[in-house]
Amino acid sequence: MFISDPTTPSWQQQYHGSISRSEAFRDYSLYSNLNDDELLQLAIERSLADAPCDASNAITSATANTPPPPPDSSSLNTAARATNQSRHPTPAQSSAHYSSPNPPREQLPDPKMFDGTVSHFMTGSGKRMVEYRRADGTLVLIAPEPEEEEEPLFKAIRVGDASRVKALAVLLGTDLMLPNKPGWLAIHQAAWFGQDTCLQVLLSAQPGMINKRTERGESVLLVAVSKDQLRCVQVLLENGVDANIPNYDKETPLYRACERNIPAMVAALLNHGVAVNTHCIWGCTALHEVACRNNVEICEMLLKAGAKHNLSNMYGISPLFTAAQSGQLAVLRLLLKHGADLNGQAADGATALYEAAKNGHEEIVELLLSQNANANIPGKTGLLPLHVAAQRGSDIIVSMLISATSKTRVRRTGISPLHLAAERNCDDALEVLIKAGFDVNAQLSEERSRLYQDRRSTALYFSVINNNIDAVHMLLEAGADPNLDVFRPLLVAARLGCIQTVTMLVEHGADINTSITTHPTTFPAVYMFSMKYLPMFKYLLDHGGHALSCFNCIYGNRLHPSIKTTQSEDLPGTDRVPQQKGGVQFCEMISAPSICRWAGPIIDVLLDYVGHVILCSRIMEHLDSYSGWSAIKDKAAPPRPLLQLCRLQVLQLVGRRRLKKLPLPGGLIRFLQHQQGPVED
Template sequence: MLMMTQTHLLDTKTHKHNLQPKKAKEATNLMLPSKPGWLAVHQAAWFGKETCLRMLLSAAQPGMINKRTERGETALLVAVSREHLECVEVLLGRGADPDIPNYDKETPLYKACERSNPAIVALLLNHGVVVNTRCIQGWTALQEAVGQNNVEICEMLLKAGAKHNISNMYGITPLFTAAQSGQLATLRFLLKHGADINSQAADGATPLYEATKNGHEQIVELLISQNADANKPGKRGLLPLHIAAQRGSDIIVSMLIPVTSKARVRRTGISPLHMAVERNRDDVLETLIEAGFDVNAQLSEEQSQLYEDRRSTALYFAVINNNINAVRMLLAAGADPNLDVFKPLMVAARQGCIQTVTLLVEHGADINATIPTHPTTFPAVYMFSMKYLPMFKYLLDHGGHALSCFDCTYGSRPHPPIKTSRSERDEMISVPSICRWAGPIIDVLLDYVGHVTLCSRLMEHLDSYSEWSSIKEKAAPPRPLLHLCRLQILQLVGRRRLKKLPLPGGLIRFLHHTPIRRSGHAQMPT
């Protein structure tokens, strides 16, 4: 029996599957497998010892040439994986079966394509291998060659009968693989040979969708030039344009806009504007606005329900992201600030962003809007601005209602505990998180109302801090005639028309409540 000494083996790098054959000890029986199932022929193929391999095969028992390791690898598959061309020639010449796969169903041809080795591929094809065999995940040799962007191998495979329309277990075709991985050369090759440009994976994604998702600009350009359908959605119902807007791919967005149906976009229930603003993609937002996408497009009910606050417009996304530039662009393009159930102005006030508040008010935001699910007797936006007195005053200066803030069901009678829902609705100033600002808030509000009566709860607040006593005096009737005249003029003329009146600047400032505060102005407690 043929024996082999330890000197015939060489050290090498670790095997792909951590199955590097163990060095044979002296006097090892090479006809018996080592621990991982490796015979001497596998070892010789691994190390590329063509002469040793010839000797082993000459003395081998019948069938040993196709013996498989515990992972199902034949000596031929090992030689191909290691790209030892001479060993592959020897094994094929001695009758090795070229179609025996490993236990992952990867054939020698598949491995040769994985290694992107055209010489071994040509050798295997010349020995009549089956070209359309699939691995355990459904990939063919052609799909693997496409993934390696090797046009030379792809040409050989097609000539040998490879089919370019076979999909793997995920419904992915070779052309899809080329688009997904950004392999321009093999993509051109497959299109030239009639591959379906609009094939869809199991989740509905097309090659164009995948190329967009991965930011492959040249691939997108080629697919569009070959009339790829930009109106096929993926699993979530989004079009390639949505994905490009979300990724911030301004160049890809510009390519997709002319070939995307705006009617089809509307049917998805979400605009690419939403996608761009949600991720703060300002350049993409500008491109979409210039292309005429509706800045007032609202999320469908289904899409809106994905958000706890039931947001609807792109403007809302911009405000909640505190993206002032996006807010400015959307408003300048005609965005309506009053479409959402929970108004963007309320969000901006809650965030304390006076710049956004100013922009929204200047473009018609309803300061006195209410929240349907949380009715109040005063504008809901006050709930979020009372802690920011300059903002609170700004809202009052621009049309906010002040009189309703003094409406109280109980008046001078005893009030129920603060925790009750009625007290929260009727008397927001008494909410624990607000009451420490009660004095300054009441002081500001009194500048915008005539004769009012402070309820017992408000009086309690003012009595709790000695420096607020002047506010009680300010509220006591009669109110100054000058102040009452100011209110009457504002009511008759309207704030927007004041500047057009032929009046001295000082009087205009007075009518606008420009602050010239007295020394006894109320302060917050420390």
């Protein structure tokens, strides 16, 4: 077995792997003087042959297929012959629109048409290769990646050989209007590589091609500007180039120079008298490009040359808007100094202040406000700059905008900045707004509330549904009412299983016994979401949740109708049951597949909060379904313990909030509060 060297190129490993050990040693002396190309060709032939080929034939074949070196400066006669052939093309050649590779290479399979896989790799010597394999993995061909051979003229330009360019263009009369690829003339080659001397030679030989464009519509001047070739730009300007020819995107050389952020290039073009207010295909001018790059020097040059700062692009965006949007403070100051409209609106209604606030540019907002920018102009969505700053969570910008924003205008928008800060969990901005006196109980307008399936309306709801405990605490401490939303925040917190949020809401007056108008029940709706969390369920009962309503059943001991449960789309995480007159009953809800396995413990907890009750036939079915729940039936059987009845009576007369103020022993207080521990303590 041949052991491959990790430094050996993969194609050489494949070659060695295809021959035996003895053959490898036998061939070593024969092939030690071959270069990478010759070894590669040999490997290809051996991989394709059914049997090993003769070494001498292989060497001959490899050498014969090695392409000749490109012509050098001494082969002018060869170039002249090629020129004469191009002047008098054969019928087959006359249909060509641009020069062919020289010398021609054998055509490789078309990767798009090849039925198999085509992969590319590099040899250890840095040569790029391409490999063709059939779908079954068998090798078809390994060959060097095709490289386009340069025409002598184009190669001479690339390397800056001006004397050779002159010989080809002037002495030999090479056709300078013949491209080496679609639209790419020798003059474009010179501008691309910054060969100003070659460019001058070409213009002297053929002045008429100075304004020719590439396939993409780029003039020679635009090519030179795009590649930062200042000397070539100067040569072109001195030779009378049309400096306003745009490409197909309507970008002029001046526009591209501003895009490249090159003051010297811009100065050269402006000194030549180019048009400064030309729009590109998107409606942008050169001043738009400078505004987003914060180049004050170029901006001043454009303004002195007559650039208009009030021109807008196809989206209604002015250069000042662009500077504010991208946070370019220096250019913004300059544009304001020249009288740019700081309250101009884009097509979507946004102002420069709006965009600066949305993007968190604090210095820009400060500057615009110091220049009396109007903070009460809404965007297309109706939001003010204060809204978008709160939405972003920029508390410093929020602080700056509060004094400049009318609270009346905020109310007209139908949404408070508090809503947006709470929705995005921007606690710092939320705190700033609360301290500034924004109403924590402000509700969304009907139109905005309808955008949410649950019809939410308060900032508190946003914080609860985001499970943001800190924000919930801030809002409740500031006086947020937990009972304003149609679907109460307490129900959301219970559904999320967040006992900490539930506790805070209950302590601040959340109605535990509230119902849902769209899904009425005969028992407190919050129980639907807390039955699986017995500690939470018990907490709600301890703090005033009604328990007796859970045992009120219209069927009693009679047979209940069958229930077919379906998943509720309006209340995720719950099962829907057929709604009876007056609402869903507790025994029906507890029969849902996701809850029925908890029926025993739930009923056991409820019995601690009621006196004499009768268990309906459906509840009895659940208790009978598991032998361990038989004690629960005994617990419900009359008579109930006197201590239980007394506890209920005391709670009814005194109320739960006043229990701790009673002059009673601690053990008795805990008993009345349904806490564990001996009563005698």
